[in-house]
Amino acid sequence: MKLGHNFLFSPHRKFFPTTTTTSYVSLSGQPETERVKLAESLQLETLKILEWPSVCTQLSAFTSTSMGLKAAQSASIPLGRSPSESRRLLAQTSAAVAIPRPLDFSGIEDVSPIVDESVAGRMLSIAELCSVRRTLRSARSLFEQLQEISSHNNSRCSPLLEILQKCDFLVELEKKIEFCVDCSFSNVRDQASEELEIIRSERKSNMENLELLLKQISARIFQAGGIDRPLVTKRRSRMCVGVRTSHRSLLPHGVILDSSSSGATYFMEPREAVDLNNMEVRLSNAEKMEEEIILSLLSAEIAESSRQINYLLDRVLELDLVFTKAAHARWIDGVCPNFTSESFQNSEPNSLLVDIDGMQHPLLLESSLRNPSGLSDQEIDIRIPSREAGALSFPVPVDMKIGNGVKVVVISGPNTGGKTASMKTLGLASVMSKAGMYLPARNHPQVPWFDLVLADIGDQQSLEQSLSTFSGHISRICKILKVASERSLVLLDEIGCGTDPSEGVALSASILQYLKDRVSLAVVTTHYADLTRLKENDARFENAAMEFSLESLQPTYQILWGSMGESNALNIAKTIGFDEKIIEQAKSWVKKLTPEKMQKLNSLLYQSLAEERNKLKTQAERAISLHSDILKLYYEIRDEADDLDKREADLKAKETQHSQQELEVVKAEIDTILHEFEEQLTSADPIEFNMILKKAESAIGSIVQAHQPSFDVPVDITASRLRIPQIGEKVNIKGLGNRLATVVEAPSDDNTVLVQYGKIKVRLDINNIDSPADGGDAVASALRSVRQGQPKKRLKNLKNLSETMKNEEGSYGPVVQTSKNTVDLRGMRVEEATMHVNMAINGRGANSVLFIIHGMGSGVLKEHVLELLDRHPLIAKFEQESPMNYGCTVAYIK
Secondary structure (H helix, E strand, O other), X not given: OOOOHHHHOOOOOXXXXXXXXXXXXXXXXXXXXXXXXXXXXXXXXXXXXXXXXXXXXHHHOOOOOHHHHHHHHOOOOOOOOOHHHHHHHHHHHHHHHHOXXXXXXXXXXXXXXXXXXXXXXXXXXXXXXXXXXHHHHHHHHHXXXXXXXXXXXXXXXXXXXXXXXXXXXXXXXXXHHHHHEEOOOOEEOHHHOHXXXXXXXXXXXXXXXXXXXXXXXXHHHHHOOOOOOOOEEEEOOEEEEEEEHHHHHHOOOOEEEEEOOOOOEEEEEOHHHHHHHHHHHHHHHHHHHHHHHHHHHHHHHHXXXXXXXXXXXXXXXXXXXXXXXXXXXXXHOOEOOEEOOOOOOOOOOOOEEEEEEEEOOHHHXXXXXXXXXXXXXXXXXXXXXXXXXXXXXXXXXXXXXXXXXXXEEEEEOOXXXXXXXXXXXXXXXXXXXHOOOOEOOEEEEEEOOOOOEEEEOOOOOEOOOOEOHHHHHHHHHHHHHHHOOOOOEEEEOOOOOOOOHHHHHHHHHHHHHHHOOOOOEEEEEEOOHHHHHHHHOOOOEXXXXXXXXXXXXXXXXXXXXXXXXXXXXXXXXXXXXXXXXXXXXXXXXXXXXXXXXXXXXXXXXXXXXXXXXXXXXXXXXXXXXXXXXXXXXXXXXXXXXXHHHHHHHHHHHHHHHXXXXXXXXXXXXXXXXXXXXXXHHHHOXXXXXXXXXXHHHHHHHHHHHHOOOOOOOOOOHHHHHHHOOOOOOEEEEHHHOOEEEEEEEOOOOOOEEEEEEXXXXXXXXXXXXXXXXXXXXXXXXXXXXXXXXXXXXXXXXXXXXXXXXXXXXXXXXXXXXXXXXXXXXXXXOHHHHHHHHHHHHHHOOOOOEEEEEOOOOOOHHHXXXXXXXXXXXXXXXXXXXXXXXXXXXXXXXX
């Protein structure tokens, strides 16, 4: 029966929504607390310390799907969140181990990205639809394989059947895709819809008629000598025939669609074929549109089933990881661990909390075990990391026996004896058991179920957080104590190290006393013998030591439970051949350093230190008193000096402002008198001229007299400035041929001043410098000429005074640097710089300014620029741009 649109697809179906009512938050609906976040962070760090990611990478060699490989390589193997869940994971692994043959996972693909694309509304391709179909069929095949195995032994396979028991394998969707799509040829089947079948039938018939017609026309062209052989082809999506360019007249009203590369042949569409070609194009477009409709509807079907598909993928991944752990268990010849009672209590007096025989580290087994699962050598190199050269060919088995009721185990012994490795192996055994993995051990391992495994192993030093080794360890231990619960396992390596031994022992003992009441089990390694004595007063403490052979002077890597380890330093030294006197003296020191003798020595040391502390305290108090008096005197002098500087600056500012205001008033009054004088001259006769002139002179004289200084001694502004050079002022150095330099420091008490010439700074006597001959202060000169000139020349001098004040104030306008009035000479040679300066000066207008940037450098370029400006006829004057900028000169153009 053919399935059309109305049967296969429902027009009322909708896409599966991208958001569902299911929320991925905690069941309580409350946000995670800081403690939970800290616990998760510490747990992840602990897994890295215990090399759990490396164990997961080892597992990846046994995965059967891309999803499983990705999960293993990213260390995403799930851990049981409760004892019952971990027991379920172990039961699944045991069931997979018992299956006589592995399952066939071929055809399983990670189609979750394809499902997400369909949910987003994108039309899936034929290849993507086929991937979904293969995955659904393969997942159903897995379930069928398990059912077949279960038919022979129902109880053994039941944990595996439960994984896929509630899955919807979407058989109808699989059949729809198979009915509509031919995955072998990657096309849509004719039977997908009645419309598609009709379109393709009509297109086939039309194409047969078109090809028959074109073959007949091509045969006629060949018989007429228009082509070497009959040629029917397709150009620009239309069927056509080939014909020589010279014989195109054989096809009257034909359409040229293309030509050969040589241009000798035309590909023409005969007039008789136009209608058939048009029909082919219409049918082809209709077919393509119908195929897109079918693919879109199939994509919508997948989107609607996205929840079931994703759930099915999760269950297939879980099944793959179960068989991965089973294959790994067979590879390491592992045994299934058992969890001790959840209450951690046992009625038997001699029962054990941890009982593991011959435990080996799984990462050390790689070099000694056979090829896993028949993988090739190349695959082994890629999927299982190689071990370093020199590693043990077979790790020494370690027995772990911790009695019921023990809360803290202190492991002591020499360095490189295996303390840390044994402790990490215990932590890794706990994590592997929670994940449902077998252990590389013997007999029947017994381990507790721990909610958290928290470890402080290795150097926690951090330069970024300014943590020393001791600070790093203590900081991490503090975090561990905050999150550890009564069901947690705490592993501490070299507790209390990195600080003063006495304080380290005291702090370590206090931490262990705290842990015994708050965690399920704590295992610590130490070199402090005092920590091994905690067992004497509390049965919840247990000691263990790493065995050391005095004959071979090598560790045996065996744990001696209930023993205290010794450093054996003196025995080793004696065996090596040290002098007997050195050994005997060392033994005498050991006797002196027994706890009783040490207590006496500490008492004497404390008394001596107390006396020394009192002396230092008295000296410190005297030093503080003297320091306070000195600071008080210093602040008084500084306040007086700051007040003098402020008053001097205020006085200078006030005098400058007063002088400027007075100058403005004088200029305004003189301008008024001159304006009135010029108006009277226009209407006065020659007889009244002298009277008007005298009247103007009298008025101006009154103004000058009113603003005359109170003392009769004339003030020479220029001379005053030369006597006291200011910072940033240009001066001539007499000893260097009047070279121009800059004052960089005010004159000192010994009448010397610091000047800079180029990059050279030198201190000179004030008499060896002189002010540049720039004509002095024009306004001061004009005032002196007014006061000292002849009566007949006063009017002219007063006009000059007014003009001078105007020119001084506004002739050049505001001296502001812009890109148009700036020339940059840095990096140029002297000849090139000369040309640019001359061009810039000639290009500027009258009464304008030019900023010349020459930099400091060696001073040669700057000296050349100043010499050029000094002798240039258009330069009125030039000066440094600012007291703090020696690399820029401002030139004033006439």
